[in-house]
Amino acid sequence: MRDELRELRLPRVRAARGGVHFGGDLGHAMRACLRSRIALRVLWRQAEFSAPDADALYEGARTVDWSRWLDRERTLAVFATVKSSRLTHTGFVAQKIKDAVVDQLRERDGERPDVAPADPDVRIVAHVEKNRAQIFVDLAGAPLSRRGYRTQAGEAPLREHLAAAILRLAGFRPGMPVFDPMCGSGTLPIEAALWAQGTPVGGRRSFGFERWRCFADDLRAAWRLERERAVEFARPAETAVRGADRDPRVLAAARANAERAGVNVRFERADLAGMTPLEPGTLVVTNPPYGVRLAQEHGWLRDFATALDRMHGCTTAVISADRSLPEHLGRAARREHTLFNGDLECRLFTWETG
Numbered sequence: 001m002r003d004e005l006r007e008l009r010l011p012r013v014r015a016a017r018g019g020v021h022f023g024g025d026l027g028h029a030m031r032a033c034l035r036s037r038i039a040l041r042v043l044w045r046q047a048e049f050s051a052p053d054a055d056a057l058y059e060g061a062r063t064v065d066w067s068r069w070l071d072r073e074r075t076l077a078v079f080a081t082v083k084s085s086r087l088t089h090t091g092f093v094a095q096k097i098k099d100a101v102v103d104q105l106r107e108r109d110g111e112r113p114d115v116a117p118a119d120p121d122v123r124i125v126a127h128v129e130k131n132r133a134q135i136f137v138d139l140a141g142a143p144l145s146r147r148g149y150r151t152q153a154g155e156a157p158l159r160e161h162l163a164a165a166i167l168r169l170a171g172f173r174p175g176m177p178v179f180d181p182m183c184g185s186g187t188l189p190i191e192a193a194l195w196a197q198g199t200p201v202g203g204r205r206s207f208g209f210e211r212w213r214c215f216a217d218d219l220r221a222a223w224r225l226e227r228e229r230a231v232e233f234a235r236p237a238e239t240a241v242r243g244a245d246r247d248p249r250v251l252a253a254a255r256a257n258a259e260r261a262g263v264n265v266r267f268e269r270a271d272l273a274g275m276t277p278l279e280p281g282t283l284v285v286t287n288p289p290y291g292v293r294l295a296q297e298h299g300w301l302r303d304f305a306t307a308l309d310r311m312h313g314c315t316t317a318v319i320s321a322d323r324s325l326p327e328h329l330g331r332a333a334r335r336e337h338t339l340f341n342g343d344l345e346c347r348l349f350t351w352e353t354g
Contacts, residue, residue, distance in 0.1 A: 141208025186254030198234030
């Protein structure tokens with residue numbers, strides 16, 4: 001993600017444990033929300049302080065001027081994580097920060113905002129580690145992986161931002177042909193097609209910052225300009241993108257998802273045994289059955305290995321929770337990356353076919 005944010009011309013980008021940091025102003029953060037294909041959330045840090053106990057946590061949270069984001073007409077929710085600290089309960093941490101926020105606003109305005117955990121206007125995030133707290137506001141609101149096109153999904157679908165990360169790690173660039181032989185509901189091919197045509201992935205959705213109290217005339221104008229620039233800087237590339245699956249039901253979902261996304265992806269019903277040679281330079285990328293099901297589905301492994309033997313001059317990338325996948329396929333991976341599909345630790349294996 002570091003390289004992607006640098007390509008978006010965000011200042012002072014640096015990778016750190018648990019995420020990637022960048023500088024700049026709110027306009028830069030809006031750009032990340034609109035155009036990052038890999039980010040899941042964009043958090044704006046508001047405070048950092050020592051929090052060895054509940055009182056320190058409460059007082060630290062009150063140092064933030066919450067009236068910038070909230071009033072009695074807007075709702076909030078607080079989400080917390082805790083690690084290696086005296087405060088150990090995430091629910092308690094979230095409750096104390098919520099109390100600090102609403103108490104401050106009640107004292108100032110005589111009224112307090114309501115809490116709406118499912119869909120708040122302002123999403124507050126707190127991390128407490130080694131007795132130090134960091135408090136953020138979440139610009140995205142709903143996770144950035146929710147592009148808005150996928151209302152139908154197959155079994156164990158990839159989240160959209162993970163699919164985009166897989167494509168980047170596999171070496172995809174606009175103009176490169178892409179084929180997913182086990183495409184399911186089509187997330188990998190659709191993300192490749194969106195990238196190829198330069199579509200801002202956040203262009204079809206709203207963001208949390210649009211519901212903030214401070215989102216007034218100046219910020220609205222900056223946001224309109226950012227959207228216009230995203231379209232202006234788009235550089236569509238002619239890219240052949242295909243997906244195949246043996247299940248007609250998931251193919252119907254894939255076609256519907258691609259239509260909602262506004263991309264041209266060719267989906268076909270086929271199984272691995274009938275996979276024909278591909279154009280040299282094609283990226284073969286897929287999310288096959290894995291995990292508990294792997295031991296029961298060695299048939300696809302044999303067929304996939306045989307199909308790969310017919311590919312020449314292609315790059316292949318496969319995500320799997322089974323570290324022994326290259327051994328099953330009879331070929332050593334050229335590169336290997338660790339990724340998480342939800343809470344499941346996976347490996348992305350990449351290699352070239354001769």
